[in-house]
Amino acid sequence: MxxxxxxxxxxxxxxxxxxxxxxxxxxxxxxxxxxxxxxxxxxxxxxxxxxxxxxxxxxxxxxxxxxxxxxxxxxxxxxxxxxxxxxxxxxxxxxxxxxxxxxxxxxxxxxxxxxxxxxxxxxxxxxxxxxxxxxxxxxxxRWPTWPWPxxxxxxxxxxxxxxxxxxxxxxxxxxxxxxxxxxxxxxxxxxxxxxxxxxxxEHNVYSYLPxxxxxxxxxxxxxxxxxxxxxxxxxxxxxxxxxxxxxxxxxxxxxxxxxxxxxxxxxxxxxxxxxxxxxxxxxxxxxxxxxxxxxxxxxxxxxxxxxxxxxxxxxxxxxxxxxxxxxxxxxxxxxxxxxxxxxxxxxxxxxxxxxxxxxxxxxxxxxxxxxxxxxxxxxxxxxxxxxxxxxxxxxAHWTPEQVARWKSAHTPDVSLPEAMRxxxxxxxxxxxxxxxxxxxxxxxxxxxxxxxxxxxxxxxxxxxxxxxxxxxxxxxxxxxxxxxxxxxxxxxxxxxxxxxxxxxxxxxxxxxxxxxxxxxxxxxxxxGNAWMYIDGVNWQTKLNYQSPVYLPTNVINQLPPHAKVYAEGYATPLYIQRPITYHTVWDASPLGAALSEGGVTGARQWLIDHDYTHVLIDWGMLSLWTSPGNYGYDPAITRDRLDQLVANVLSPVQRWSTISLYRIR
Known part of the structure; x- marks a missing residue:
């Protein structure tokens, strides 16, 4: 019993x-x-x-x-x-x-x-x-049992x-x-x-990791x-x-x-x-x-x-x-x-x-x-x-400058006491x-x-x-x-x-x-508002377009079907459904090369020749990457050059905090 x-x-x-x-x-x-x-x-x-x-x-x-x-x-x-x-x-x-x-x-x-x-x-x-x-x-x-803790x-x-x-x-x-x-x-x-x-x-170096x-x-x-x-x-x-x-x-x-x-x-x-x-x-x-x-x-x-x-x-x-x-x-x-x-x-x-x-x-x-x-x-x-x-x-396809920036960011370069700290x-x-x-x-x-x-x-x-x-x-x-x-x-x-x-x-x-x-x-x-990323729209479309972080994506995805976007400083295009060209902070900027070779006029022609209709610039990330002590960025891209490009080639479409979308004139 x-x-x-x-x-x-x-x-x-x-x-x-x-x-x-x-x-x-x-x-x-x-x-x-x-x-x-x-x-x-x-x-x-x-x-x-x-x-x-x-x-x-x-x-x-x-x-x-x-x-x-x-x-x-x-x-x-x-x-x-x-x-x-x-x-x-x-x-x-x-x-x-x-x-x-x-x-x-x-x-x-x-x-x-x-x-x-x-x-x-x-x-x-x-x-x-x-x-x-x-x-x-x-x-x-003979079934396994679960320990109570x-x-x-x-x-x-x-x-x-x-x-x-x-x-x-x-x-x-x-x-x-x-x-x-x-x-x-x-x-x-x-x-x-x-x-x-x-x-x-070549625009995303992380693709070369395993x-x-x-x-x-x-x-x-x-x-x-x-x-x-x-x-x-x-x-x-x-x-x-x-x-x-x-x-x-x-x-x-x-x-x-x-x-x-x-x-x-x-x-x-x-x-x-x-x-x-x-x-x-x-x-x-x-x-x-x-x-x-x-x-x-x-x-x-x-x-x-x-x-x-x-x-x-x-x-x-x-x-x-x-x-x-x-x-x-x-x-x-x-x-x-x-x-x-x-x-x-x-x-x-x-x-x-x-x-x-x-x-x-x-x-x-x-x-x-x-x-x-x-x-x-x-x-x-x-x-x-x-x-x-x-x-x-x-x-490989990198320049010595890119190699130097990558090594400085991915190799410990501090003293032993600092590393221990x-x-x-x-x-x-x-x-x-x-x-x-x-x-x-x-x-x-x-x-x-x-x-x-x-x-x-x-x-x-x-x-x-x-x-x-x-x-x-x-x-x-x-x-x-x-x-x-x-x-x-x-x-x-x-x-x-x-x-x-x-x-x-x-x-x-x-x-x-x-x-x-x-x-x-x-x-x-x-x-305290993480819950805002959970709603019916989120489930049905896999993305809450009303959340502030996604607003650029929402606008870009509503551009005409023929639209093509070039992005500078913006390297997170997962949700964008229009053709977009981007590069990571470590990789060379195609626009930078065009600016170096032909100035603002040459850059405009390069954008047109490659069928781009819009340019997306993340000013905040560019400022972060180029701040003292950070990773750096393609030296061909400078604030002065981008300001000249905006003034002479681009017309603003919309701005969200530090991100701006422009139309090519």
Whole structure:
């Protein structure tokens, strides 16, 4: 009689937990929509956006999981002798489907038909897995259970998912309201769709980065017709991958400190403001984190390899995951790949031969992945690492002046004391890391050291943090966001100190405090009016044209069909539906060349010869770029030259704050 009662009480607990989690998740969505009297209307639109975008993003991610099952069997063996579970499978699937999208895009073969074909193939792998494990699903006693602390992360998950329903350009002041999304994360797929293939674009230097995450956004764009239309789905996919990363962190901690500690560690990661910010935008950080978590878990389970063949397979899996992480974001080389290979190196439980074998196959897997980008860039530009290492491999289509500006902005050029001060201010003291994460990780390291069963993992995580901090200080240009991978070992360390009731309670309180910080950050966006980016127009047209930030787009899209726009200083044309020529701050200005060669008269003739009817000038961005200490701009473009152009060639059409639209006379 005792067992049925236990089962019944457990079932009741699970149901209450599920209900509570859903209620708190929905509460997070409600806070995103804000307001009182129009609350129901805005919340209804937000919910519709969640469902619509989740269907597309979920289709991609489930296909990736299915493909991951095939790759898992091929690389780890059908019997799972490497201890490679669902986390690594999902990581392999994200990597595999991303590579397929990337390859199809490069070959000019990524289109709606092929996008559905590869998705269906992934679903086939998922069906295979479900069929192979149907015995588990037929037996409720074997179903996975949710540790109760997971409920603490539900409001943050609601905020994360809800924030994806604000179109790029609406959220996050730390990211200049999605400037990078509008200028390349989604703008590149937009142009690739028009060009029919992933190509290098001389007016957008970011097209020469690996851009594997952007290839997945192109996959979604194939279903919607354009990257602008797919913006919500791209953000939702990023959010789902963020949840995957949090799950991976939780699973790492679960393996060494139990599932409740794992749930809290996952909650800490999910509730950290930087996670919410980058996880709700079409960014690439969270793909790096998901792949990194899968690679780290695989590395820490090295004791389950008993033969050199298994060691070779393990190292290869870790290397492939880290290598694809680098294809998502190059800084993953020093923030994920290097720290994790250090973890592999210090794992001496299987002997020196096992270590060497794993490192060799790691290098093979990671090297092949990175080599794909280098081959592509070599073919495109003659420089396999363009726009980097130009002094070794050539400057491609750039001038020495462009190279100098790029290097000055992307190479650390401060003294060591100044770099350490920046680390203290932008990482340790940055509000978006939540203040409490780093001290809690330090306490976790101490707890882990004192526990013999967790000491090895604690040492590995501290080593990771040291390597990551060193890379951030010496090899990056010191943006706070570049330190996000440090949350991986930090959250694991936090999980290692959780065990007793008191520490569990402290962990849950920590998740709550971070959640409050993230909601406060959201509610402070757009002077408390972020909700204005959620309304019926937003859902129906994918863009709220009544919002001030989009007014230039609205006017330009209403120009006559034959209109063609040249933009100077304006490099965020994602939503513009008329032909437009733009360039990033790093790239040469075609108008500047015309001004240098023929003055105002020559520039007017150049504009007419190229069928331009209008000129759009972002005076504010030009002033920002050319301000002392900033990146600089094409020296052929000066305020005096533009003033002369406006006075003699252009007639004003409309002005919005610092942006002006002109008609060519």
């Amino acid at each position: 005792t067992q049925p009662e236990t089962t019944q009480s457990t079932g009741l607990r699970d149901r209450l937990l599920a209900v509570g989690t859903v209620v708190l998740f929905v509460a997070g969505l409600v806070v995103v929509s804000q307001g009182l009297s129009p609350l129901a209307a805005r919340f209804g639109v937000l919910l519709a956006l969640v469902i619509e975008s989740a269907l597309a993003a979920g289709a991609w991610l489930t296909a990736a999981i299915g493909l991951g099952y095939v790759l898992r069997r091929a690389l780890a063996g059908p019997d799972g002798e490497l201890g490679v579970g669902l986390v690594a499978q999902t990581g392999l699937g994200i990597a595999g489907l991303g590579l397929i999208d990337w390859a199809l895009g490069l070959g000019g073969m990524l289109n709606p038909t092929t996008a559905w074909v590869v998705t269906a193939a992934g679903w086939g792998g998922l069906a295979w897995q479900l069929g192979a494990t149907r015995g588990q699903w037929n037996d409720p006693e 997971i409920i603490a992360a539900a409001p943050a998950a609601g905020l994360l998912i809800g924030a994806t329903c604000l179109a790029p350009g609406g959220l996050w002041s730390s990211e200049f309201f999605g400037y990078d999304v509008l200028s390349y994360h989604l703008q590149l797929p937009q142009e690739w769709m028009r060009n029919g293939a992933i190509t290098g674009l 851009n594997l995450a952007e290839a997945t956004f192109m996959h979604l764009a194939c279903w919607f017709g354009s990257a602008a239309e797919a913006a919500y789905a791209a953000q939702m996919l990023t959010a789902m991958i963020t949840l995957t990363a949090a799950t991976g962190i939780g699973r790492i901690v679960d393996a060494f400190a139990g599932d409740r500690a794992g749930a809290i560690a996952a909650g800490v990661y999910l509730a950290t403001p930087w996670t919410i910010v980058t996880g709700s935008m079409a960014y690439d950080e969270q793909a790096v984190m998901a792949l990194g978590a899968a690679a780290l878990l695989t590395a820490l389970r090295g004791d389950q390899s008993t033969t050199l063949t298994q060691d070779a397979r393990r190292g290869l899996i870790i290397g492939l995951l880290c290598g694809v992480g680098m294809l998502c974001k190059l800084t993953a080389a020093g923030m994920i790949a290097l720290p994790i290979v250090m973890v592999v190196l210090i794992d001496r439980r299987s002997g020196a031969r096992a270590q060497i074998t794993r490192v060799i196959t790691f290098a093979l897997g990671a090297g092949v992945m990175l080599g794909l980008w280098m081959i592509r860039n070599g073919v495109w530009t003659g420089n396999p690492t363009f726009p980097f290492a130009t002094e070794l491999f050539g400057t 920046l680390f203290a201010a932008r990482v340790l003291g940055d509000f978006q890391f939540g203040y409490i994460v780093w001290p809690a990780a330090l306490v976790g390291a101490i707890f882990g050291w004192l526990d013999a069963g967790r000491r090895r993992v604690a040492i590995a995580m501290v080593l990771m943090l040291i390597v990551q901090a060193g890379f951030w200080v010496f090899m990056t240009h010191h943006q706070s966001r570049f330190a996000i991978p440090m949350l991986l070992p930090a959250c694991v360390l936090i999980g290692l100190m959780l065990g007793g009731r008191l520490t569990m309670l402290g962990g849950i309180i920590g998740v709550g405090l971070l959640t409050v910080a993230s909601f406060a950050l959201y509610l402070n966006q757009r002077e």
